[in-house]
Amino acid sequence: MKWFKTAAASVALMLLAGCANNSSESDQSLPWVYPPMAIPLQASVQQEVQIARLTQLLQRSDLTDEVRAKMLFERGNAYDSVGLRDLARLDFTQSLALNPAQSDIFNLLGVYYTETGEFDAAYESFDSTLELDPNNEYAMRNRAVALYYGERPQLAFDEADKHYQMDPNDPFRALWRYIIKMDLDPNTAKAELSQQFKSHNEEWGWLLVAMMLDEISEEQLFKAILASTRDNNVLAQRLTEAYFYLGKRYHMQGDYAHAVSLYKLAISFNVYEYVEHRYSFIELGRIYKDVREAQLAKEKAELTANE
Incomplete structure (x- = not known):
């Protein structure tokens, strides 16, 4: 699939989208050569x-x-x-x-601890936030994500489901509930996300859910993003989110090469305050760890076979 299907597409649109025609039909997984970009925030x-x-x-x-x-x-x-x-x-x-007695600081520190893999410290920080402010929904979400990255999937899902039920119209709650549930029951996770999508509103994030479910193509997603705003800050924010969740989709499919590229794109816009920017670093670390472990296992098996 090509980003632009005809040679008549304007140069202005090509520059805006940061894309070019893909001359090869052999790889349909990413339908562009130069992906849509924004000026990195400074x-x-x-x-x-x-x-x-x-x-x-x-x-x-x-x-x-x-x-x-x-x-x-x-x-x-x-x-x-x-x-x-x-x-x-x-x-x-x-x-x-x-x-x-500052709940917001404990929440921010919990995110930092999650980024550095200090999960016990992260859990304690989020617990402190919720002790001081039981209705802090950011801390609920962040604790669910920390439990997910800390490889406690059932606890993570319980937290994510509780967070989602507090506002079922929030597409990002639905996305994280789905991502975490995929570690427990992939078929059920997709069926439940599909059901949630049926009653979605017009909020921007539901386009990401549609992309995750293959309800829309990547081309349609990026065209919608580019058509939605001329503000570079908003464009950078939305592309950060889009590349992270698209990377997560490829990652869950075992396509590490595309996932790595997309996580790097999510980082590239310098949207430091977005969790998608922060968690892209964690996802890259997880991929590198998995690849390294697979390589070591392969080398060990080769050594054993040659003995």
């Missing part, structure tokens, strides 16, 4: 000024612990938004030392 002047201003204010010696904790939290958020996660994590930890 730190804005406002973000840089905010970091500089907070850094200057934090040098004052007359700040109360409450005010200093709040400033550290704000600077941590600013660092996180431009991808400086180690600096953000340091500020969040210092803020908690001054004021431990």
Whole structure:
């Protein structure tokens, strides 16, 4: 399948989509040579000024612990938004030392621990968030994802299902419920997602569900994204989501080559605050680990056969 079927497609559209005709019909899995792209997000002047201003204010010696904790939290958020996660994590930890009753910080730290594979610490952080704020739905979702990456599929599904039931109209809750359920019962997972899709609304994320179910083609998905906005920030955000979930689909099918490429594309737009950007790194690590283990097993089997 070609991205553009005729040579008459305008050069302007080709530049906008970042695509070109695929001259070969032999590989139908990815129907484009140059995928749709957006300009990678960069730190804005406002973000840089905010970091500089907070850094200057934090040098004052007359700040109360409450005010200093709040400033550290704000600077941590600013660092996180431009991808400086180690600096953000340091500020969040210092803020908690001054004021431990901050549920949002525990949630953010839980995501960081998930990214680095420190799952016990992640679970504790999300538990702390929910103790302080039992209705924090972000922490519920993030705990389900941490349990999933921590290879506790049943606990992860129980959490994801609970989170989904709180808002069945949210396509991203449906997607994560499906992804986690695939480790337990693939046939049921797809049947349930199909049923959920039948009652979907017009929210953008349901296009991703349609793609996951093969209700629409990749070409249709990307054309819809490109037609939906001219704002580069929105385009970068939606492509980050699209490439991550498309990568996840290929990954679950065992197509590591395409999955790796798509996860890298999801990372490329610098949408640091989106979980799809964060979790792409985890998915790449999982693939590399699986490939390495498979290679070691192959080498061991060859050595055994030659003995």
